[in-house]
Amino acid sequence: MRKILTAFITLILICNIIIPVHAEEKDTWEDEMIYFIMTDRFHNGDTSNDYQVDLNDPRAYHGGDFQGIIEKLDYIQEMGFTAIWLTPIVKNEPKGYHGYWTEDFYEVEEHFGTLEEFKTLVQEAHERDIKIILDLVVNHTGYQHPWLTDPDKQDWFHEDQTILDWDNQENVENGRLAGLPDLAQENPETRKYLLDMAKWWIEETDIDGYRLDTVKHVPKDFWEQFATEVKSVKEDFFLIGEVWHSDPTYVADYAKTGIDSFVDYPFFNEATRIFSNADQRIGRYMHGIWERNQTLYENPYILGNFIDNHDNKRFTRLVLENNEDPATRLKLALAYMYTAPGIPIVYYGTEIAMDGGEDPDNRHLMEFQDHEIISYISTLGEMRQENPALTKGDFVMLVDQIGTSVFSRTYEDEQLLIAINNTVEDQEVVLTDEELPTISKLVAKLGEESISKNEEGYVLHLPKESAEIYVVEEVEQDETTTDYTIWYAITIAGVVALLGIWFVIRKRKA
Structure with missing residues (x-):
């Protein structure tokens, strides 16, 4: 009996060798689909924090908050999104509805809710397998930051100088962007503060990544230390940087700092030009970007592809300027963006073909309504989830x-x-x-x-x-065609089993 059992164990082992089982692959960032939200302009879920809200003023707060996002998580999930990127949520000075005029790096902007409400948002998102990416600004503060009048913090800032030469890296890193006070990351105290702050938000809220604002305005050696420090807190923490530049070589050079990915502005420039107008050639230019990215990045599959964001005219406006139909043109652009290598990033409102010109006209309060683009995005998202070739394939x-x-x-x-x-x-x-x-x-x-x-x-x-x-x-050649690999395995297994039985019988006769 023991010998018969041995024969069958041998049979099973052979079958396992002949028919290998593919291990389930762990999701990586190229599998994600990101929905980009400007918190104040998405959904008002709690009117109790509506301080100085003015819907008629495009530069005032409009009431969007954490509770509003929580209430729309199912809406976001149903479109297939697996990650949410939020504009900065730290306390901002008056009119800082967008989050980029920091007043306190450790406090939550009161218009958006409380720290506990943000933690609830992260938890609720994680329960739906949705990651949260926070926008983080370490290049500058708001115009009226308390440090500006603190005698002990004067060396925390660079001199008040305008960026006049955008090809001069020193001027780009030390000059004031839009007049905003420029932080001196070379100062050890300033650097430590910013690094500690970045790690604190991860430890305190369990967020999954940072979208790094104004990367090219901060020295590369800071980003090298930054990447090391934040990943020591959470190993799989994702860093996607904004290097707003049309030269892909210039952008890719920041990958050497340890930043995982970048919002792909060269992709954006070509995609918006090609798909906002009919009869434009696609392959030579869009595929050319991919070929170039393959030579520039260790993993080009995790670059962020986008056709809309909060700093440029909305795609719909570009289409209207070309006298084209927004829904038709959006479908073409989205189909390409979802099927080309890279992480698709969809700006809130794109799913309803929201119109908008230059900032702040591209930041209207979201209008929730039925639209054909919503179901189209859902279909594309489902296809990416079901077909690894769309996320990992050549x-x-x-x-x-x-x-x-x-x-x-x-x-x-x-x-x-x-x-x-x-x-x-x-x-x-x-x-x-x-x-x-x-x-x-x-x-x-x-x-x-x-x-x-x-x-x-x-x-x-x-x-x-x-x-x-x-x-x-x-195509199967005929209805009786069967997978010959399986038949081969079964045949070999049967032969082994018969040999085992024959061997046992022979031994008994002997």
Whole structure:
């Protein structure tokens, strides 16, 4: 009996060797989808903290708070977002509704709620598997910060000088951005204060990351120490920096400091130009950004892709200026942003095609309403969650015509195709054996058409100004076809079992 048991154990081991089990992969930051909220302009959940709120003044507080975000967490989750980036929540001076005019680095802005309410927000988000990223400012304070009149803190600031030469790094780091008092991070006391403060917020609230404001205005050696210090508190803490510059080499150089990721301004510049207007070429420029990022970053998959933010005209306004339809153009831009490598970042209001010009016109109070873009974002988010190829896969350009492109994303045994027609006419694209040599069926995920191979190849019919995502599914040769790998494993296992039984019987006869 013991020998029979041994034979079956051997059988099981062989089966495990022949049919390996893929371990479930741990989610990493490239799997995330970020919803960007300006706290004051999102949702008013607690009117008791509405001090000096004036909805008619675009530069005053409008009432958004932590409770308002808590009440909309389900709304955010249903769109597929797995992380929320909040503008700074520290105490700001009057009119600092946006959070970038710090009055006290350790206090919570009273218009937003209390520290305990923020902790509740973090906890409620974590219960939904949503991460919280806080915007952090260490470059400057508000115009009237108490340190400015403190005799012991005069060397905590640089001299009052304007940034006149944006190509002069010393002037960029030591000059005053928009006249805001510029902190001297080279001062050991100032540096220690800022580092201790950054670690305190992590320890106190259990947040998951920082979006680092005005990175290029702070010395790189500070960021090196900053990255080390904050990750000593929470190892997987995420740092995504803002280096507002059009030169990708300049941006990428800050990755050497230990900052994990950056909001990708070169991506933003090209994506908004191409998708806000019809007939613009996609592949050469957008795929070119990806190819460049691969050479510049250790992990380009975690760069932050965006088409809207609080510092630029909203995408909808760019579309309207080109006399185009916002919903149509948004779908194209979002389809690309969600399927290209990188973390999609969606600014609140984009899901309802919110309009807005220059700051502060791009920061209107959110209006919650039904809109076709909401369901479109939900569909794209669901696809990213279900298809690892869209978050981890390679990115290959198969077709690049004027206004029309087809890209492939492949990861392990999964392949998806992204086809975008950025023209005002219907297009037909043929994928030959050179682009797609498999015998497969292309299953459309945004539409209903599935495509099989014919004598020409795969013929894609793309309506004007549309995007489609296809899952490449291998076609079974006939209904009786079975996975030969499994049959092979079963056959070997059966032979081993029979040999084991035969061996036991023979031994008994002997």
